[in-house]
Amino acid sequence: VPQLRMHIEGFAHKAAGHINPYIEITFPEYGGERLERCEAYAAIKSYLSASASTRAKRLKASVKDTRSLVLSMDDNEEVVDEFEGVKLWWSCLIVSRNSTISLYPYSENRRFFKLTFHRSHREVITSSYIKHVLATGKAVAANNQLRKLFTNNPSSNWHYYEESKWSYGAFEHPATFDTLAMEPSKKKEIMNDLLKFQRGKEYYARIGKPWKRGYLLYGPPGTGKSTMVAAMANFLNYDVYDLELTTVKDNTELRKLLIETSAKSIIVIEDIDCSLDLTGQRKTGKQEKDNHEEKADPVKRTEKGREESKVTLSGLLNFIDGLWSACGGERIIVFTTNYVEKLDPALIRRGRMDKLIEMSYCCFESFKVLARNYLGVEVHPLFATVRQLLEETKMTPADVAENLMPKSDEEDEEACLERLIEALRKAKEEAGKKSEEEKAAAAEATAARASVDVFL
Ligand SMILES: Nc1ncnc2c1ncn2[C@@H]1O[C@H](COP(=O)(O)OP(=O)(O)OP(=O)(O)O)[C@@H](O)[C@H]1O
Numbered sequence: 477v478p479q480l481r482m483h484i485e486g487f488a489h490k491a492a493g494h495i496n497p498y499i500e501i502t503f504p505e506y507g508g509e510r511l512e513r514c515e516a517y518a519a520i521k522s523y524l525s526a527s528a529s530t531r532a533k534r535l536k537a538s539v540k541d542t543r544s545l546v547l548s549m550d551d552n553e554e555v556v557d558e559f560e561g562v563k564l565w566w567s568c569l570i571v572s573r574n575s576t577i578s579l580y581p582y583s584e585n586r587r588f589f590k591l592t593f594h595r596s597h598r599e600v601i602t603s604s605y606i607k608h609v610l611a612t613g614k615a616v617a618a619n620n621q622l623r624k625l626f627t628n629n630p631s632s633n634w635h636y637y638e639e640s641k642w643s644y645g646a647f648e649h650p651a652t653f654d655t656l657a658m659e660p661s662k663k664k665e666i667m668n669d670l671l672k673f674q675r676g677k678e679y680y681a682r683i684g685k686p687w688k689r690g691y692l693l694y695g696p697p698g699t700g701k702s703t704m705v706a707a708m709a710n711f712l713n714y715d716v717y718d719l720e721l722t723t724v725k726d727n728t729e730l731r732k733l734l735i736e737t738s739a740k741s742i743i744v745i746e747d748i749d750c751s752l753d754l755t756g757q758r759k760t761g762k763q764e765k766d767n768h769e770e771k772a773d774p775v776k777r778t779e780k781g782r783e784e785s786k787v788t789l790s791g792l793l794n795f796i797d798g799l800w801s802a803c804g805g806e807r808i809i810v811f812t813t814n815y816v817e818k819l820d821p822a823l824i825r826r827g828r829m830d831k832l833i834e835m836s837y838c839c840f841e842s843f844k845v846l847a848r849n850y851l852g853v854e855v856h857p858l859f860a861t862v863r864q865l866l867e868e869t870k871m872t873p874a875d876v877a878e879n880l881m882p883k884s885d886e887e888d889e890e891a892c893l894e895r896l897i898e899a900l901r902k903a904k905e906e907a908g909k910k911s912e913e914e915k916a917a918a919a920e921a922t923a924a925r926a927s928v929d930v931f932l
């Protein structure tokens with residue numbers, strides 16, 4: 477029984493106190509009344525990850541992005557540290573509690589760090605070493621912080637454990653403004669806007685505005701809206717909260733989710749036009765009645781339960797306004813949509829959304845970015861043809877990128893560019909045919925009307 481063992485160890489330590497000249501300090505991962513995650517633990521972890529990677533033999537790796545690796549001490553591993561000539565030992569311990577039945581998944585295993593040192597150094601350790609560790613650890617953490625991507629859980633799971641409203645994984649989207657295909661001047665403008673926002677703490681305080689900014693990204697599918705959000709997060713070093721409105725049952729839940737977001741984050745609501753009926757149309761009497769019936773009939777309700785979110789436009793507006801006023805710290809909210817004209821004006825008016833950004837079809841400048849990324853080519857004789865065709869045809873950056881991607885090892889950049897040109901020609905032809913058909917249909921309609929006129 478682990479608990480018993482702990483007790484015995486405790487006794488053993490006490491008994492050995494006179495003989496054993498070493499002092500041990502433990503730092504548990506969770507502590508305090510609410511068992512919240514200890515800041516000290518996190519700082520020590522980062523501190524040790526910086527020094528442990530050179531000394532410890534067993535390391536745990538987590539990949540931060542495609543270029544760097546974060547190494548940290550593995551469980552039950554020990555490292556030696558030195559401070560002002562004093563030698564001390566750190567170990568990472570884990571106590572598993574598999575034998576106890578627990579409702580809280582995170583408390584199954586308890587981790588803590590143990591610091592051991594000779595009692596003659598007590599003064600140095602307690603007065604300066606620990607301070608040094610915590611400060612260094614925080615700095616290290618800020619440096620190789622793993623950014624997180626949060627998604628909201630359906631409220632039926634909220635009661636499982638404390639931080640369950642949002643679940644998260646590492647945010648590892650590789651998109652940056654460098655790889656984003658967009659008109660350079662527009663890109664520059666957005667980057668400057670973001671920088672101004674990030675550095676604007678005093679400015680926002682002075683003009684008495686909350687330190688928040690709202691963006692609406694709109695454009696056809698495949699023009700890089702989601703990619704843009706990732707690029708923003710990477711640029712600012714923010715966490716991302718991906719809010720799925722369809723799993724939010726009502727306005728109250730929306731509020732609760734909002735309260736649990738942290739500062740330095742981007743809250744994204746994708747495809748806002750599809751998520752909910754936010755087009756400003758009020759419900760008809762019949763729909764209201766249907767809702768009542770559903771409440772009375774639980775089977776029907778659960779059947780439709782998933783997509784039947786009761787979040788309303790006014791709830792969402794309150795969410796945004798609440799964000800603007802209730803939460804401290806820098807936050808960005810981003811909406812994406814394919815149909816900006818479908819949205820209620822109240823949602824995108826100034827003050828709610830600060831900037832409307834149109835993502836559009838691939839222009840030649842965007843193509844150059846993609847060619848550089850996908851093929852590593854800056855100039856090529858075929859570029860002229862591509863330029864010509866891009867001016868005459870609409871193709872999304874997603875489609876251009878797809879065509880540029882080498883399909884096998886034998887394919888060189890020439891082959892890829894040829895394929896793109898082929899696809900562009902085809903698209904142009906189809907667009908031409910379509911407009912011919914439309915013209916014909918329109919002509920037919922006029923002719924029909926004319927004949928009706930004659931008939932009358
Ligand atoms: N502007 C762009 N720059 C670089 N890559 C792009 C761009 N637009 C699209 N892509 C590529 O196409 C894929 C799809 O783009 P993305 O998911 O960002 O489109 P979207 O505008 O969010 O589409 P949807 O409206 O369907 O959500 C991405 O994985 C990316 O590789």
Ligand SMILES: [Mg+2]
Binds near residue numbers: 701703
């Ligand atoms: Mg998208």
